[in-house]
Amino acid sequence: DTAVSxxxxxxxxxxxxxxxxxxxxxxxxxxxxxxxxxxKKFLKIMFSYNNKELIINxxxxxxxxxxxxxxxxxxxxINSLELGDSAVYFCASSQDGEQYFxxxxxxxxx
Amino acid sequence: xxxxxxxxxxxSVPEGAIVSLNCTYSNSAFQYFMWYRQYSRxxxxxxMYTYSSGNKEDGRFTAQVDKSSKYISLFIRDSQPSDSATYxxxxxxTGGGNKLTFGTGTxxxxxx
Numbered sequence: 001d002t003a004v005s006x007x008x009x010x011x012x013x014x015x016x017x018x019x020x021x022x023x024x025x026x027x028x029x030x031x032x033x034x035x036x037x038x039x040k041k042f043l044k045i046m047f048s049y050n051n052k053e054l055i056i057n058x059x060x061x062x063x064x065x066x067x068x069x070x071x072x073x074x075x076x077x078i079n080s081l082e083l084g085d086s087a088v089y090f091c092a093s094s095q096d097g098e099q100y101f102x103x104x105x106x107x108x109x110x
Numbered sequence: 111x112x113x114x115x116x117x118x119x120x121x122s123v124p125e126g127a128i129v130s131l132n133c134t135y136s137n138s139a140f141q142y143f144m145w146y147r148q149y150s151r152x153x154x155x156x157x158m159y160t161y162s163s164g165n166k167e168d169g170r171f172t173a174q175v176d177k178s179s180k181y182i183s184l185f186i187r188d189s190q191p192s193d194s195a196t197y198x199x200x201x202x203x204t205g206g207g208n209k210l211t212f213g214t215g216t217x218x219x220x221x222x
Contacts, residue, residue, distance in 0.1 A: 004153070031208055033208075040118075040214065041118075041148075041196055041198075041214060041215045041217075042212070042214050042215075043154070043198065043212040043215075044212070045209060045210060048207075048208060048209070055207065056207070056208075056209055090153055090154070092153075094208055097142065097159070097202070097208065098156055098159060099156065099208070099210060100155075100156070101146075101153035101154045101155065102153050103152060103153050104151075104152070104153050106151075
């Protein structure tokens, strides 16, 4: 059973396009997150939702918009993609502090 | 300068060696300390979770926190090739909710 799943696993797209990444967790957790991991493996939080409410919103360009339709799902929509958006995006969920990560979505912008 | 620093490695050790991985940090408000292991092309997985200072042991892994020196360590005993991965430390400050601040990760290779 996959605890935190993401789709797609790989995403290759051109600059200027709009794309979405989806995340689902079946752990019953209340809190979900989006992280960005750059080419040097540095992992940085972007957003966090608790029970569909945005609670962490780091300094991220407003081209990035998270949406949580219910507490088991958190999607990330990116407008007008730029070369610098190329990275691995991880979804995570947590209850009582321990965060569980999904397998990641490798986004390449050409 | 990043809030949490880690030597990126790579660190290469022979099988069976004791491995010491370390992080230093600058924010004295950090109270919760974690170690994650990340295999190539996979998501990070939680290895150890400690609160405040002291040691915590789980099998071959020992996490150590020294708040006075702002220094945390992860020791791996009897290292195995399957331990080859990137190890990331992460921290949460008091009142920081669930906002993890990660180190840059140390790449470890355990050779036969």
